[in-house]
Amino acid sequence: MKTWQCVVCGFIYDEAKGMPEDGIRAGTRWEDIPADWSCPDCGVAKADFEMIETSGAAA
Amino acid sequence: MEPVVDAASIVVVGSGLAGYSLARELRRLDAAVPLTILSRDEGSFYSKPMLSNALASAKTAAQIASASPQQMAIQLNARIVVGVEVDGIDTAGRILHAGGEAIRYSKLVLALGADPITVPLEGDAAHEVMQINDLAAYAHFRDAINGKKTVALLGAGLIGCEFANDLIAAGYEVHVIDPAAWPLGRLLPEDAARELQSALAAGGVRWHLGTTASAVSRVASRLRVDLGDGSALVTDVVLSAIGLRPRTQLAQRSGLKTNRGIVTDRCLQTSATDVYALGDCAEVDGRTLPYVLPIMQAARALAKTLAGTPTPVVYPAMPVVVKTPLMPVVICPPSTLSGSWRVQREAGGIEARFEDETGNLLGYALVGSAVSRKQALTKLVPPVLA
Numbered sequence: 001m002k003t004w005q006c007v008v009c010g011f012i013y014d015e016a017k018g019m020p021e022d023g024i025r026a027g028t029r030w031e032d033i034p035a036d037w038s039c040p041d042c043g044v045a046k047a048d049f050e051m052i053e054t055s056g057a058a059a
Numbered sequence: 060m061e062p063v064v065d066a067a068s069i070v071v072v073g074s075g076l077a078g079y080s081l082a083r084e085l086r087r088l089d090a091a092v093p094l095t096i097l098s099r100d101e102g103s104f105y106s107k108p109m110l111s112n113a114l115a116s117a118k119t120a121a122q123i124a125s126a127s128p129q130q131m132a133i134q135l136n137a138r139i140v141v142g143v144e145v146d147g148i149d150t151a152g153r154i155l156h157a158g159g160e161a162i163r164y165s166k167l168v169l170a171l172g173a174d175p176i177t178v179p180l181e182g183d184a185a186h187e188v189m190q191i192n193d194l195a196a197y198a199h200f201r202d203a204i205n206g207k208k209t210v211a212l213l214g215a216g217l218i219g220c221e222f223a224n225d226l227i228a229a230g231y232e233v234h235v236i237d238p239a240a241w242p243l244g245r246l247l248p249e250d251a252a253r254e255l256q257s258a259l260a261a262g263g264v265r266w267h268l269g270t271t272a273s274a275v276s277r278v279a280s281r282l283r284v285d286l287g288d289g290s291a292l293v294t295d296v297v298l299s300a301i302g303l304r305p306r307t308q309l310a311q312r313s314g315l316k317t318n319r320g321i322v323t324d325r326c327l328q329t330s331a332t333d334v335y336a337l338g339d340c341a342e343v344d345g346r347t348l349p350y351v352l353p354i355m356q357a358a359r360a361l362a363k364t365l366a367g368t369p370t371p372v373v374y375p376a377m378p379v380v381v382k383t384p385l386m387p388v389v390i391c392p393p394s395t396l397s398g399s400w401r402v403q404r405e406a407g408g409i410e411a412r413f414e415d416e417t418g419n420l421l422g423y424a425l426v427g428s429a430v431s432r433k434q435a436l437t438k439l440v441p442p443v444l445a
Contacts, residue, residue, distance in 0.1 A: 007125045008076060009351050010109040010382070021431045040434065041380050042108075042351040 004030050009042035067163045068093035068138075069365060070155060072145050072309075073170030074102045074128070075193075077338025077354050081168060082135045084362035092366075094137040095164075097157060100193060102128030102141035108351060110197045111221035111300075112382045115228035120198035148313035150331040166333045166365055169310065169321060173303035173339035173349055178213070182274035184282050188213070188297045191222075200298065207295035208232055211284050213272055215242040217381055219300040220255065224383040227262045234292050235259075236267040236284070243381070246390050248400040251411045251424045258386030258427075267292070303349050305340045320347045325371035325444070327361045337361055343372060344444060352377040376422075376440035378433055387430045393422030394443045405429060412436075 001016040013019070013033075018026040022040060024033060037046045069085070071078045074096055082096060096102075103124035113123055132139045143158040148167065155162040175190040191197050204210060210226050212219050215237035226233045237244070241252035242259075260266060270288040275297055277283075285291045305320035316322040316330035320342030327335045327343060336342075337357050339349040356374055363370035381388035393413045398421050402411045408427025412420055420439045425432060 007104075007106055008080070008108075008355075009380075010106050010112065011380075022434055043355045 001027070002030065006039045006042060006044060008044050009039060011039050011041040067153070067165040068095045069166045069168070070094075070162060070164040071096045071168045071170055072155070073168075073172060073338070073340075074098035074100070074104070074131075074139070074141075075170060075172050075338065076107055076351065077172070077358065078168070078170035079104050079131065079135075080354060080358040081170065081337055081361055081365075082137060084358050085365055086135055088362055088366040090136065094135065095162065096131075096135070096137050096139045097143050097145060097155075097162075098128065098139065098141045099144050100141070100195060102131065102139055103194060104131055105194050107193075108382070110191055110194070111218050112225045113197070114201070114225045117229075120194050120201065123197070124194060145309055148309070148315075148331075148334065150313060150315070150334055153333065164333075167335065168361065168365075169329070169334065169336040169340060170338045171306040171309065171321075171336075171340040173305045175299065176302045176304050177299060178271070178301060180272060180275050182276040182283075182285070184275045184277040184297075187277075187282065188275055188299050190299050192303075200296075203296050204231065209234070209281075209294040209296070211236065211272075211282075211292060211294040211297045212300060213237075213297065214300040214302070215239065215244070215266070215268065216300065216302060217243065217246070217379065220259070220388075221382050222298060222300055223259055223264050224262070224385050227259070227264055228384070232265075233263065234265045234267060234284075234294060236270065236272050236286065238269065238271045240269055242266075242268075243388070243390070246379075246392060247388070247424050247426075248402055248411050250402045250404070251388075251409045251426045254409050254426045255381075255383060255386045255388055259383065262385045265292075272297075303339060305342065305347055305349075307340065310336070310340075318342055326364050326369055327357060327372060328364075335361060335364075346374075346444070348374075348377075348443075350377065350379050352379075373445065374443035376437050376442060378437050380433075386427055389423075389425045389430045389433045391423045391433075391437060391440050394441075395421060398422075400424075 004013045018024045018028045104126040105124045128139045145157045147156045175192050209232040211234040215235050223233050270286045274285040307317040310321040321336040323336050338354050357372045360370045360372040378391040398415045408429035410429040411424040413422040423436050
C-alpha cells in the first residue's frame with residue numbers, strides 16, 4: 001500500500017485507509033481511483049500532475 | 060530607452076501557487092502561446108500550505124520544493140525569469156518595466172500574493188520577530204529554531220494554530236498570544252474553538268488570549284516578550300502569524316484601481332484592459348479569499364479567458380481545512396453575517412452549523428470526529444459566487 005500527496009495543498013491519500021466518507025473504500029489503489037476524482041482539499045484534478053508518491057509509512 | 064526584449068507574450072508576475080497554477084491550466088488549453096513568468100524569488104514550485112505543517116515531519120525547504128524553475132520552464136513551455144522585481148506597468152503601451160528590461164505583453168496577470176501583517180512592537184529585539192510567507196523564510200525559521208527550545212507565536216488564526224500544532228509535534232515549547240478570547244476567533248463559534256484550544260493545551264501549547272505582545276527584548280541569548288496584561292514570557296524565537304494583506308503597491312503606482320486588494324471583475328480583469336489579477340493579491344467582485352480552493356477556481360476560469368473564451372469565476376462553497384492533527388478542524392465560512400451558530404456536541408468532536416432564521420445551512424465548522432462530514436455538508440452550503 002502506498003500514500004500519495006497533493007503537491008499543491010499537502011493532502012495525503014493513503015491507499016490503506018482509502019476515503020470511505022468520499023465513497024473510496026480502504027485498500028483502493030491510486031490507479032483504481034476514477035480519473036474524474038479531485039483533491040478533496042484543494043480541488044486539483046487527479047488527471048493533472050499534482051500527486052506525488054510519498055515514501056515510507058502513511059502519515 | 061530600455062531594450063524591448065520580447066515579442067508580445069502572456070506575462071504572469073508571480074511564481075506562487077496562483078501564478079504557476081494559472082500557467083498549468085493555460086497550457087492545457089493552449090500549448091503554444093508565448094508565456095513568460097516573472098518571479099521575485101528563486102522560482103521553485105512548492106506547496107505553500109505545507110509550510111505550516113512541515114516541521115514535525117522534519118522537512119527541509121529543499122524537500123518542500125517539488126520542482127526547480129528550470130523544470131517548471133520545461134514543463135510549462137515558458138520563459139521563467141527569477142530574482143526580478145517589477146518596477147511599473149505602462150498599461151497604455153502594454154509594457155512592463157522590470158529590472159532594466161522593458162517586457163511587452165499581450166495579456167498581463169498579476170499574481171503577486173500578499174504580505175504578512177505586522178504589529179508595532181517596542182523593545183530592542185522587535186526586529187527579530189520572524190514571519191513565514193515563502194519557502195526562503197521557512198528555511199530561515201528552521202535554521203533559527205535549530206537546537207532551540209521555545210517559540211512564541213503572535214496570532215491564533217489559521218496559520219498560527221497550524222504552526223502551534225506543528226511546533227508542539229516537533230518537540231518545542233509553544234506560547235500563543237492573541238487579542239481574541241479564543242483561537243480562530245473570526246472563524247469559529249466559542250464552543251468549537253474551545254475544543255481546539257483544550258486539545259492544543261493538552262499537547263503543551265500555552266495560550267495567552269485576550270492580550271497582545273507589546274515589546275520584544277533581548278535577554279542574554281533569549282528573548283523576553285512583554286504582554287499587554289502586564290505578564291511576560293521568555294522564548295528563543297518569536298514568530299508572527301497575524302494575517303495577510305494583499306500586495307497592491309505595484310498596481311497602485313501603475314494606476315490600477317485598488318481597494319483592499321487589486322480590484323477585479325468576475326473575469327478577474329482589473330481596471331485596465333488585458334491586465335488581470337489572481338490569488339491573494341486580488342479582490343474579486345469585492346472578496347479577498349487567501350485560500351487554495353479559490354485560487355484553483357480562479358486559475359481555471361482565467362486560463363479559459365486568456366485562451367479566448369471570457370469566463371467569469373464561479374466560487375462554490377469552499378471549505379478551509381485547518382491542519383491541526385491534535386484536533387482537526389474544517390471550516391466552511393458563511394459568506395454572510397446574518398444567521399446564527401447552532402452547536403452540537405458529539406463524542407470526540409463538534410458540529411457547528413451556521414443557519415439563517417429558517418434553518419438553511421449557510422456555513423459550518425467541524426471539529427474532531429465531525430470533520431468526516433465535510434463532503435456531505437459542503438453540498439448543502441450555497442455557492443460563494445454563483
